[in-house]
Amino acid sequence: MKIKIVLAVISIFIITDSFSQAYVPFVKEGKEWSELIVNAFNPNNKSIADYRMQGDTVIGIKNYKKLYVVYLPSLFTEINYLFEDTNSKRVFFYDTFTHHDSLLYDFKISIGENFSSFQSCSDSVINKYTEYFAGKLRTKIVYPSSIWYEGIGNIYGVMRPISFCTTGADIYLLCYFENDSLLYHNSALSDSCFLITNINELPKEQFFNCYYSENTLYVKPATTFNYKIILYDIFGRKLIERTSSGNLELNLSFLPKGFYLYEVDSKVLISSKRNKFIIN
Numbered sequence: 273m274k275i276k277i278v279l280a281v282i283s284i285f286i287i288t289d290s291f292s293q294a295y296v297p298f299v300k301e302g303k304e305w306s307e308l309i310v311n312a313f314n315p316n317n318k319s320i321a322d323y324r325m326q327g328d329t330v331i332g333i334k335n336y337k338k339l340y341v342v343y344l345p346s347l348f349t350e351i352n353y354l355f356e357d358t359n360s361k362r363v364f365f366y367d368t369f370t371h372h373d374s375l376l377y378d379f380k381i382s383i384g385e386n387f388s389s390f391q392s393c394s395d396s397v398i399n400k401y402t403e404y405f406a407g408k409l410r411t412k413i414v415y416p417s418s419i420w421y422e423g424i425g426n427i428y429g430v431m432r433p434i435s436f437c438t439t440g441a442d443i444y445l446l447c448y449f450e451n452d453s454l455l456y457h458n459s460a461l462s463d464s465c466f467l468i469t470n471i472n473e474l475p476k477e478q479f480f481n482c483y484y485s486e487n488t489l490y491v492k493p494a495t496t497f498n499y500k501i502i503l504y505d506i507f508g509r510k511l512i513e514r515t516s517s518g519n520l521e522l523n524l525s526f527l528p529k530g531f532y533l534y535e536v537d538s539k540v541l542i543s544s545k546r547n548k549f550i551i552n
Contacts, residue, residue: 296410296423298363298377299337299356301325304449304531305430306465310442320344320446320466322531323430329353331366339365341431344466345546347504347533352431361422365390365431377433379411379422387415391437406448406456424448424456452529452550466531466548482536484549487525489534493518499538505530527551 303325311317320343327338336353343349353366355373361380364373367390374390381387381397388394399414403421411422417435418426428435429443447465448456457465481492482501491501496517503512503522511527514520524532529551536545 294409295358295361295379296408297356297358298379298423298425299325299354300423300450301327301337302449302451304447304452305424305445306447307430308444308446308461310444312440312442319346321443322466324531325354336366342533344533344548347535347546363425376431377420377425379413379420381413387434389432389434389437391432391434393434393437395434395436407450452531452552482534482545482547484524484551487523487551489522489524489549491516491520491522491536497538499536502535502537504533504535524551 305321305323307321307323309319309321322342322344324340324342325337326340329336329338331353334355336355339352339354341350341352353368354376355364355366356362357364361378362375363377363379365376366372367374375388376390378387381400383397383400386394386396395415395417397413397415399412401412402409403412404410405412405421406424408423410424413420413422415434418428418433420426420433424430424445426433426435427445429438430445432438432443435443444458444461445456446458446461447454454465481490481494483490489501489503491499493499498515498517500513500515501520501522502510503524504510511532512522514522531548531550533546533548
């Protein structure tokens with residue numbers, strides 16, 4: 273009887289320990305982060321950074337995952353190259369200026385240890401524990417100015433591990449997706465994962481209504497005027513451009529599932545109207 277109890281206790285310990293040691297990888301195809309960027313000197317000046325992991329590339333002899341970032345509303349696009357050592361629980365990015373790997377995250381770091389960032393500053397871990405976040409149990413690592421989640425990174429800037437290292441903008445994780453499934457949304461920041469801000473548009477009912485529904489993008493002006501609509505993919509590549517002066521329906525059934533951006537421009541608008549939609 274005692275032997276059975278001891279074996280049961282050992283089994284429970286092994287099972288519990290195996291769960292606690294399960295590592296959630298950071299570098300993985302189909303991940304996506306949207307971040308709200310707030311100008312530190314002008315809080316009304318806001319924008320969105322949309323990061324998406326898609327595709328691989330080889331640099332030297334090493335395989336890297338591509339991390340695209342699109343800034344909205346400017347549609348400026350950058351590409352980062354990431355590599356992960358899952359044994360050491362470290363994430364690196366390829367620095368295109370120095371042509372070598374720089375440490376982005378160390379998820380094996382312990383309480384009290386100091387993390388030196390590629391941003392030429394450092395900070396010490398003040399707490400580390402497991403928390404259910406974005407659909408999974410993840411290791412949470414707390415710094416005075418940053419919070420890391422295993423598999424997600426810093427919720428105050430995925431590409432800036434130590435928040436106070438850079439000034440000029442406050443960054444907040446708005447949404448997190450895996451394979452187009454929404455796992456986290458900070459609705460306190462915005463009702464939309466892709467809120468387009470800092471665009472001085474007039475009330476839409478005075479000019480037009482533009483929306484996506486059932487494989488069709490609709491543009492419905494309130495009055496007749498000339499306008500142009502451009503459709504982009506998430507990487508900023510132009511897919512469609514049309515001009516019209518009245519109602520317009522664009523059949524998008526030929527496009528694959530994913531996130532898309534559209535821009536409508538006209539002389540009657542103070543500035544162009546941009547927004548984002550999902551094809552499921």
